[in-house]
Amino acid sequence: MCPAIRRTRVSDTVLAFPPPPDTLLPLELEGDMHLLSAKGFLAGGVSAGIKVSGKKDVGLLIAETYATAAAAFTTNKVFAAPIKVGRKHIRGGVLKGVVLNSGNANACTGKQGLRDANRMCTLAAQLTQSDADLFLPSSTGIIGHLLPMDNVFAGIRAAAADMGDSQEHALAFTDCILTTDTVRKFAAATLRIGGKKVTITGICKGAGMIGPRMNVPQATMLGYLLTDAAIPSKTLRELLARTVDRSFNCVTIDNHMSTNDTAVLMASAESGAKVANRAARDKFLKALDEVTQSLARQIAADGEGATKIFTVRVRAATSDADARKIARAIADSALVKCAIHGNDPNWGRIVSAAGMCGAKFSPDKSKLTLQGAVVYRRGTPVVFDAAKVSASLKSKEVIADLHCGAGTGEATVWTCDFSKEYVTINADYHT
Amino acid sequence: MCPAIRRTRVSDTVLAFPPPPDTLLPLELEGDMHLLSAKGFLAGGVSAGIKVSGKKDVGLLIAETYATAAAAFTTNKVFAAPIKVGRKHIRGGVLKGVVLNSGNANACTGKQGLRDANRMCTLAAQLTQSDADLFLPSSTGIIGHLLPMDNVFAGIRAAAADMGDSQEHALAFTDCILTTDTVRKFAAATLRIGGKKVTITGICKGAGMIGPRMNVPQATMLGYLLTDAAIPSKTLRELLARTVDRSFNCVTIDNHMSTNDTAVLMASAESGAKVANRAARDKFLKALDEVTQSLARQIAADGEGATKIFTVRVRAATSDADARKIARAIADSALVKCAIHGNDPNWGRIVSAAGMCGAKFSPDKSKLTLQGAVVYRRGTPVVFDAAKVSASLKSKEVIADLHCGAGTGEATVWTCDFSKEYVTINADYHT
Numbered sequence: 135m136c137p138a139i140r141r142t143r144v145s146d147t148v149l150a151f152p153p154p155p156d157t158l159l160p161l162e163l164e165g166d167m168h169l170l171s172a173k174g175f176l177a178g179g180v181s182a183g184i185k186v187s188g189k190k191d192v193g194l195l196i197a198e199t200y201a202t203a204a205a206a207f208t209t210n211k212v213f214a215a216p217i218k219v220g221r222k223h224i225r226g227g228v229l230k231g232v233v234l235n236s237g238n239a240n241a242c243t244g245k246q247g248l249r250d251a252n253r254m255c256t257l258a259a260q261l262t263q264s265d266a267d268l269f270l271p272s273s274t275g276i277i278g279h280l281l282p283m284d285n286v287f288a289g290i291r292a293a294a295a296d297m298g299d300s301q302e303h304a305l306a307f308t309d310c311i312l313t314t315d316t317v318r319k320f321a322a323a324t325l326r327i328g329g330k331k332v333t334i335t336g337i338c339k340g341a342g343m344i345g346p347r348m349n350v351p352q353a354t355m356l357g358y359l360l361t362d363a364a365i366p367s368k369t370l371r372e373l374l375a376r377t378v379d380r381s382f383n384c385v386t387i388d389n390h391m392s393t394n395d396t397a398v399l400m401a402s403a404e405s406g407a408k409v410a411n412r413a414a415r416d417k418f419l420k421a422l423d424e425v426t427q428s429l430a431r432q433i434a435a436d437g438e439g440a441t442k443i444f445t446v447r448v449r450a451a452t453s454d455a456d457a458r459k460i461a462r463a464i465a466d467s468a469l470v471k472c473a474i475h476g477n478d479p480n481w482g483r484i485v486s487a488a489g490m491c492g493a494k495f496s497p498d499k500s501k502l503t504l505q506g507a508v509v510y511r512r513g514t515p516v517v518f519d520a521a522k523v524s525a526s527l528k529s530k531e532v533i534a535d536l537h538c539g540a541g542t543g544e545a546t547v548w549t550c551d552f553s554k555e556y557v558t559i560n561a562d563y564h565t
Numbered sequence: 566m567c568p569a570i571r572r573t574r575v576s577d578t579v580l581a582f583p584p585p586p587d588t589l590l591p592l593e594l595e596g597d598m599h600l601l602s603a604k605g606f607l608a609g610g611v612s613a614g615i616k617v618s619g620k621k622d623v624g625l626l627i628a629e630t631y632a633t634a635a636a637a638f639t640t641n642k643v644f645a646a647p648i649k650v651g652r653k654h655i656r657g658g659v660l661k662g663v664v665l666n667s668g669n670a671n672a673c674t675g676k677q678g679l680r681d682a683n684r685m686c687t688l689a690a691q692l693t694q695s696d697a698d699l700f701l702p703s704s705t706g707i708i709g710h711l712l713p714m715d716n717v718f719a720g721i722r723a724a725a726a727d728m729g730d731s732q733e734h735a736l737a738f739t740d741c742i743l744t745t746d747t748v749r750k751f752a753a754a755t756l757r758i759g760g761k762k763v764t765i766t767g768i769c770k771g772a773g774m775i776g777p778r779m780n781v782p783q784a785t786m787l788g789y790l791l792t793d794a795a796i797p798s799k800t801l802r803e804l805l806a807r808t809v810d811r812s813f814n815c816v817t818i819d820n821h822m823s824t825n826d827t828a829v830l831m832a833s834a835e836s837g838a839k840v841a842n843r844a845a846r847d848k849f850l851k852a853l854d855e856v857t858q859s860l861a862r863q864i865a866a867d868g869e870g871a872t873k874i875f876t877v878r879v880r881a882a883t884s885d886a887d888a889r890k891i892a893r894a895i896a897d898s899a900l901v902k903c904a905i906h907g908n909d910p911n912w913g914r915i916v917s918a919a920g921m922c923g924a925k926f927s928p929d930k931s932k933l934t935l936q937g938a939v940v941y942r943r944g945t946p947v948v949f950d951a952a953k954v955s956a957s958l959k960s961k962e963v964i965a966d967l968h969c970g971a972g973t974g975e976a977t978v979w980t981c982d983f984s985k986e987y988v989t990i991n992a993d994y995h996t
Binding site: 210241244481485 | 644670710819820912919920927944
């Protein structure tokens, strides 16, 4: 399930991804690919003064005409005002676009927050000669503060006045969704359907409060996925549900589900390629999975305070659900993540996490591999060269592979190590 | 549910507790109370060279004759060899004593580990003219290493050769169960039953890998509770199950359930007081709860890297189970714990944790109080003096009180803040 992370070719599907996590550098887009390489979309992003830093914080992304659309939202019972509005607006399966801000989550803001989310849509619709209920609003940032609407309105107007489909516009929109992120997150794929070239692009944000478990029609993970294929709304919903569940829902930084998590998939039909039969759907989904899984891995690699990506693979569990539970328990253990940070092959923490999560798990049948070295097998420690394994953990990606010896259940969860920097970031990010 | 923490008097029950957590100092026992103040028990503890530090690491605690007993063990599917042996030996409801080591958990050690746990019991029995199956073995420390049995055997012999019921002996036994603990943990209560004075004493250890969910007859939280009352095994089991569920099972440091968690309650009958009717049981349980809740709070206060205790009270939830889920989700959120560390009244993290845990929760009906200040009410932020509330968080105990406005469910969970020191301790505690 671990996606390719460089530009690779799978039959006629070409994937464009940022450098692998061993660089952790700001994204250098490969060649000419960017969010707006999917045809039929325009975007803009500006600084409206919501963020104290003066960085970009309001953005607008629209379809040149209209797009079929599907969205996935947080399942947190405490959900932000834009989530409530978005759930309503996505029902028709068609969107003009997305209007968003960062620096303020518009969550726990009561009736005024709801009015403000609606007013964002109304203004975006006015400026694009469209309808308010064809806009999906998104917000990310601090919880419990009313939006500074003067800034938001001025930002939406400025973004609308400078929209385009250039790389510059794509980057401006990408930047305006970032909070504690240190890098931009982007992935793209091109494939052919019915002889026609189809492009799928995606961006996302997220570094903290990351433990999304999103439902369709219900992630402060924000993800925006675009394609120029022609795909009916119903199919889009199916595709989004499936891809979210094996990408964004498999990444955790701190296991804290946000009030604002959102993933949106919009299809402009501009390529003329129709995703209308099963073969086309399967092919599209495969490419879409590569894009969303790359984005999920980019979130893990950019987790607050992260120095490395930690990939937990669980195999041969009694079911996929049990495999997921086990992988998640390991990826969410502060003890395990500190050990990974310290390059410590303390496998007892990993095995004990597997045993505590409620999933079926027999230590006597299981085998644990760290960076390819077997460290535990069938209830008994394996003699291994601790210094060598510790040295192998000094890598920008650490892979733990737990074989449960029980069935055919599988799961992969991506997270990061746990450093002092995480505490600095989150003890000092003041209200 | 928040127990008194100083010496207090509740009718004729006298509670002796260590200083409140605003000191976090090593325990100065008040007056003459110590673990062996409960009559009919002897203990010893020595340094056997298992711990590299040279600190005490092997201990023996026995009843002068025999004790009725009950025990609670971890529910982790990966459980240590001493847990397997202990579950078997506790079945009869009678124990001669406890034999234990720290510095090595004897977990994930296969058949040899099981043999070693049994051999500890056999030697302890020989030295005390008793039976091996009347000993409950305990181990705590690193997972996945075979016990150095030469050291263990020498330690048991040395401990047996110097047993007594003095404060010195009590402290020696208390010290030999510590790992990353920075303070001893002790609580005691005296009460009168049938005109006779009954003493309940307890010690415990635990600072990391603390997220016990113990079952009877099934915590590396180790807790040893003694009383000189006469209590039948069946009643002891009921009393232990009830007290564990509202004390040790309500403390979390890192939500990582250990392979070795164990709590034991032994009754020597030496006081001559019989706990034989409901009134006596209720009175005994109330005193026992005070002792175990004090110990649980002492674990939270001594959590790895902790600078303060964080008490999460949830009230008016739909059920006690939902209240527990909500309290636990808040207490286990790294984001919340970093905010508490940074004296940041970032209540959005608390409310969003409540909404993500699967319990019934309506943000529109709820109210959150931090150190007595209302910060959130019915889905809407409350205007409050952030500087003042932040200053109030600079306390050795922070109390968050979430009123759910839904029912009568209640729970209190104790944890600590999350500091850089936690990462230092756990990234450097090498295998």
